[in-house]
Amino acid sequence: MWWRTCVVLVCVTAVLADEEWRQVNTAQGPVRGQKHPSGHLYAFYNIPYATAPKGADKFKAPLPPAVRTEPLDATEKRVICPQNKIVAIMQGYEEMTEDCLVANIFVPDTNERNLPVLVYVHGGAFIIGFGDSARGTQLMKSKDFIMVTFNYRLGIHGFLCLGTEDVPGNAGMKDQVALLRWVKDNIANFGGNPNDVTLGGCSAGSASVDLLLLSKSAKGLFHHVIPESGGNLAVFSMQRDPVQIAKTHAKNLNFTNVDDIYALEQFYKSASMELLTADIFFDRTDSTFMFSPCVERDTGDGAFLTESPLTVLKNGEYDKLPMLYGFANMEGRFREPFFEIWKDKMNTNFSQFLPADLIFETEEKREEVANKVKSFYFKDQSVSNDTILGYIDFFSDVLFTHSMLWAAKLQAEAGNNQIYLYEYSFVDENVPVVAHTDVRGATHCAQSGAVMDGGDETKDTLEFQNMRKIIREMWHNFIIAGKPVPEGSLLPNWAPAGPNRAPYMSLGVKVEQKGVFLEARTQLWAEIYEQHYLDSVPPPTPEVVTDSAHSDILLSFNLIIFIVTLWLTKVF
Helix, strand or coil: CHHHHHHHHHHHHHHHHHHHEEEEEECCEEEEEEECCCCCEEEEEEEECCECCCHHHCCCCCECCCCCCCCEECCCCCEECCCCHHHHHHCCCCEECCCCCEEEEEEECCCCCCEEEEEEECCCCCCCCCHHHCCCCCHHHHCCCEEEEECCCCHHHHHCCCCCCCCCCCHHHHHHHHHHHHHHHHHHHHCEEEEEEEEEEECHHHHHHHHHCCCHHHCCCCCEEEEECCCCCCCCCCCCCHHHHHHHHHHHCCCCCCCCHHHHHHHHHHCCHHHHCCCCCCCCCCCCCCCCCCCCCCCCCCCCCCCCHHHHHHHCCCCCCCEEEEEECCHHHHHHHHHHHHHHHHHHCHHHHCCCCECCCCHHHHHHHHHHHHHHHHCCCCCCHHHHHHHHHHHHHHHHHHHHHHHHHHHHHCCCCCEEEEEECCCCCCCCECCCCCCECCCCCHHHHHHCCCCCHHHCCHHHHHHHHHHHHHHHHHHHHCCCCCCCCCCCCCCCCCCCCCCEEEECCCEEEECCCCHHHHHHHHHHHHHHECCCCCCCCCCCCCCHHHHHHHHHHHHHHHHHHHHHCCCC
16 A cells, blocks of 8 residues: 555656746757746746857857757856946845846746736846846736846946947847847747737836837837836936047056057957956946947947937837836935035036036036026025935936936827826835935835835835735736726826826826926926037947058068069069
């Protein structure tokens, strides 16, 4: 009798083990994912979707992923792309490597096929972060869509842009396009629909989504977009003069021969990972982080973007997709940690805090605009503990709100009638007050924190649990149907915005549709940018550099040709 019991136990164990794993075939070979602790999905971690070139080619577009014959156990391990090591340690990384182009696929435990897909782009100012930093297992409890997260090259590795053959620019954005192509080719094997892809992201991930919308290289690879707190017109989203930025940083790293573009290229190509990731660029007062996407030279070899975002938006030559588009009401809390350091500097020389995408004919004009902006946000007072809310509003608008509302206006004018604007302002007793005040406000990407997993959510207040339920339902509706509030829903009505950027959904303690918002602040910056906007430009065509040794060889070669010619013509 005992042997029958043993056989039964072995069979049960085998069944449970089989249920614990799921194997899926991809174009590169089979992968094995494991049941997630949540119980309602399978997780496939660290699947290579492309290969990052190395050595002298490390700034080029990604290569195809390697083909495998044996199944890959796609297990959890925090792999991240090269970035500042101190920040990486804070993120709890396990492996930092150039071989970092991996995707994580979360698949519902269901037999349903042809499911919608959410591809989520991580944030981090284009210089830090990793794909698995955001998970949506709670959002996926409905078990009716697949979620994909992934890594892409960051900082100098991803966004050095010299316009040369070896460093054309936008390697990190080309990684993102490669991921979308991989999803198109493989997601059906996981049960997903490659023709129903929603692209979302927060912060730099949001700006990435907004840029991908304009790129011809990504056309047709996604069908709805959810940019959360970051836009394609943001000052930090595009380098204005990428070669000058590369020169400036090289000088900071003690390289001096910066005017020779090929010497500059060789410096970056030969620099160590430690040197290239030493700076995190977070303390710049011009609201940039140095290395970010760029306008490339049109070389006809797979450029990501050859015109500025503003040019593309005005031309209207891009797909008008359904958009869930917005930000938090106090995005500028992102800069709150710098307040004590910067407040005196802002009183001494406010003009150094103007964004880098403004240009002025004279220094006098620059000071005039700086004084106008300072007076607007600080009510003709100094920057101090008493006016910190003006400081928060200033950085909210400079980094996030103005650029997104500007892009929304241009999109609506170009014919997009599916833009769902919102402002997330929900706070509860667990949200800390702004320093020196008793005021609470939703910080940068707070809405993303409400939508994505948040640790032990049973510890949330009942009010926040209710907000999570509402916003997740809206985001889920959009992923499934392209509308946050479909007909027949019990949620408040949410109509698309027009060129006047109204209406919008207020996602606060009360959820309700409202009219135009931030009108005075938007008008201030609209007038300034109309007169002083500095658009992004591609790198110049590199000059052919001929050194003295090469000149001597060329001269000798020409002399030989001349002598041979004389001999052949019997003149010699």
